[in-house]
Amino acid sequence: MTNLIIAEHDNSELKAATLHTVTAAQAAGGDITIAVIGEGVSAVAEQAAKVAGVSKVVTVDGAEYGHQLAENVAPVIVALAEGYKNVWAPATTAAKNTMPRVAALMDVQQISEITAVVSADTFERPIYAGNAIATVQSAESTNIITVRTTSFEPAAAEGGSAAVESVAGTGDAGISSFVSAAVTESERPELTSARVVVSGGRGMQSGDNFAMLEKVADKLGAAVGASRAAVDAGYVPNDYQVGQTGKVVAPELYIAVGISGAIQHLAGMKDSKVIVAINKDEEAPIFQVADYGLVADLFEAVPALEAELD
Amino acid sequence: MKVLVPVKRVVDYNVKVRVKADESGVETANVKMSMNPFDEISVEEAIRLKEAGKATEVVVVSIGTAQSQDTLRNALAMGADRAILVEADGEVEPLAVAKILKGVIAEEEPGLVLLGKQAIDDDSNQTAQMLGALTGWPQATFVSKIELGDGSMEATREVDGGLETIKVNMPAVVSVDLRLNEPRYASLPNIMKAKKKPLDTKAAADYGVDVTPRLKTLKVSEPPARAAGIIVGSVSELVEKLKNEAKVI
Structure with missing residues (x-):
């Protein structure tokens, strides 16, 4: 149990950002588990299971996770992270919102937006708007890492056949709720x-x-x-x-x-x-x-x- | 309701930073320093809440060297009531900052904490979320609009797909995005007045927090430079180059 990747998805589709994160984790070495946390995510889990290089998929399904509220999702990730060396997520707004909450609950200093994996415990990340690149080494027992997706090629979406396991969540923290979303509609690529x-x-x-x-x-x-x-x-x-x-x-x-x-x-x-x-x-x-x-x-x-x- | 606003002193956003020759960090000597631009937005929002009668006191806090007093005075000149400097040398990582802020919250008991979504030096984007975890409070990050209700707040967040509105219980931690407001400039009389406003000085140790970095920075280097480009004379030349030279269309 080396790498746990928190999937980026919209409850129906696994997002490409996850595939880039798989490549980053592969650079650090070791087996890869993808966690799919959301509401009605069985299709996402099936897609995650097919990603090349993934050995296991865990799903946590519940209405309280449908909108990725950090207060509800972070404790789930903390529970899933038990036993893993690295917990990864793409640096999207969803993960940027949740992962530092996870890190603080685990008393870990997160490593944000890495652009290169130097070794299993050493990473490059841009600072000062990319005008300097810091190489940082972590001695944390578990690393919490977000990945700048443009710095890593996507892993193949097909080719794997990982087992899917469903796990119980930690419930609704009851301190936040989703109200509405105004999504920009576009026929153009993301x-x-x-x-x-x-x-x-x-x-x-x-x-x-x-x-x-x-x-x-x-x-x-x-x-x-x-x-x-x-x-x-x-x-x-x-x-x-x-x-x-x-x-x-x-x-x-x-x-x-x-x-x-x-x-x-x-x-x-x-x-x-x-x-x-x-x-x-x-x-x-x-x-x-x-x-x-x-x-x-x-x-x-x-x-x-x-x-x-x- | 008291509002707590953490602010950070950073290299001014207009400065083109230079990496030190020994790759130990970036040059900060004789470089213009300012308040982190996102923190100016959170100070502004707190002051507006007070002006609207929704907040009773705006307390600003900074964690850093004695020079962070300048940043706090700037916030006081904008209209904050009181400042706390928690002195700490060297780089203080977001986790340690969040732990110190938790200590400040225990003393000050604010109903709302407003932070910038990220500092433009280390670009971490972590402190607000970590503070939410340590206090057990809900978080509303990257917000472009907040509306206070009775015991709760609605916040509109800037997310990858557009905008999202959530409701969180109070007290809460909020991290602000660029479009929440446009910060005011401090007027000269207010700059003079700010010099007389209270500024308490504490130490990280007062809150029992060890600020030793968890991550070791092995080196800080220049990003790879881009090769020099060319100026084309016309649109048709541009299209020709993109087709036949760069082969991207």
Whole structure:
């Protein structure tokens, strides 16, 4: 019993973030168990059992876990963690919410958002918005680790045949409850796993102008992102934000439109394979990380780009 | 209701940090330091709760060196009533911070603790959640809106898929996200007034907390640099390069 991975899911589907976390755990070595905690999660458990390299799946099923409330989920993870050396989760908002609560209940100092596994007890993690990389060694009896998914390839979703075991939970703590969710609906790929991302910044000037980027995105099969400035200005919802405190993306192609390139934004996209910057200010810091820069008025360049992609 | 607001002194968000040549950490000597931007938002929210008659007192607390007094004075100038400095040298990890804050809570008995969701130096995003665990209180993290009710609170959280609203019992721990509010600037008269507001100094040992780091930092290094790019002359040249050179479209 070496690695316990807390699955990221929506009660019906196992999310790709879990597959990236499996690869991180494999780098540390040892057997892998996936824990699926939620409400009505049998389909998720079946998917988890098929992931290559997974030897066991445990499920904890109950209405009190349906919305991943940290007060209810954390004690379950503490109980499941008994006997494991490492407990892993992808650094999604759900796990970022829950895992430190788990760590403190176990009196463990968590290791957040690792980008590399150096050895079984030593990990790399970015600090200062990715402007420095810390190599940290843990002497904790159990390590609580969250994983930056863009730094690890996904494990194969098929090929495994792990046994699934159902375990009783710890009940409803009775101090928190779910009220409602406002989920952004989109037909486009998910920002953190898209092959191409087209992002807009303050230079877009309005939310309506994001329609221009969406047309380009649709031609490239891309997700649409944004800088903090564009989100703060209300052009697009919060879940579009790429950066130190938003989402971290590392697509094959990242197209930054009207984004100046603050340190905090670069932190969320500078590991992209190819970066394109379109900005009318040739002094904009975004050009320092761009592979291809185009100094131009975006209101001319973006429609031209869309036309060129036909 | 008393509101407790922990604040951290960090390298200013506009500073491009440099890694020390011996890879022991980042250069913090002669670098501009400020209040962690997320903590400014939590101070602002606490002050607004007081102005709205929903809070009676705003107490700010910082854990760090004597220089963290500057950060506390800044919070007092924004409108906090009273400050506590818990002196500790070197890096204090989130778990130790949460343990000290639990001790402060035992003395101060706040009805609400408002923290920034993460500090922009170590980017851990842990302290609020850990404090929730240690106190047994519910947590509302990454919030962009809070509404106090009778013995409970509704909080809107920024999550990967959009927004989520939860209800938590009070007392509670809240970690704030960027869009909760826009923090005010301290006016000059308020900066002068802040110098006379009470600031107590304590030590980590007063709360029986050992702040020795659990994790050993072996080294701090520069991230890999990106190779220099090129400026293209037109959209068609850009598309040509992406197709034939980078081969990504």
